[in-house]
Amino acid sequence: MKTQQRLQRIVGEGEEAHPLPWSRRWVGLVSHTPLPSPLSCSRRAVIEAAFRKLDRSGDGVVTVQDLQGVYDATQHPNFRSGLWSQEEVFHTFLDSFDSPHDKDGKVTLEEFVSYYSGVSVSIDTDEYFVTMMRKAWRL
Numbered sequence: 001m002k003t004q005q006r007l008q009r010i011v012g013e014g015e016e017a018h019p020l021p022w023s024r025r026w027v028g029l030v031s032h033t034p035l036p037s038p039l040s041c042s043r044r045a046v047i048e049a050a051f052r053k054l055d056r057s058g059d060g061v062v063t064v065q066d067l068q069g070v071y072d073a074t075q076h077p078n079f080r081s082g083l084w085s086q087e088e089v090f091h092t093f094l095d096s097f098d099s100p101h102d103k104d105g106k107v108t109l110e111e112f113v114s115y116y117s118g119v120s121v122s123i124d125t126d127e128y129f130v131t132m133m134r135k136a137w138r139l
């Protein structure tokens with residue numbers, strides 16, 4: 001009994017003195033946490049290609065006028081149910097890219113890149129990101 005108590009004390013003290021298992025776990029957690037990283041060249045290029053496709057007028061800003069003929073609003077569930085007009089579908093679509101600090105119904109390249117930087121963080125490989133963008137925007 002005495003020995004067992006002494007052993008428990010030693011083990012207990014050992015844990016206090018050497019918090020290594022916890023430290024290791026912590027390091028593991030940190031290394032698996034995706035950190036916001038700058039976009040790679042291939043990711044940035046495919047985002048810019050999608051933006052150029054959207055910006056039909058070529059003035060560097062995507063507006064509702066640009067979307068007409070590129071984005072099919074008639075497939076949107078709220079259009080199909082008669083809840084929204086095509087115009088409302090376009091505005092809602094643009095709104096998802098529009099910076100919360102500058103809601104003007106126009107999307108600049110920087111706003112578009114910023115939106116996809118957020119998406120990019122959760123995608124591990126450049127290849128997958130590029131494929132996803134090509135499919136989404138039919139590039």
Ligand SMILES: [Ca+2]
Nearest residue numbers: 057059061062
């Ligand atoms: Ca434009």
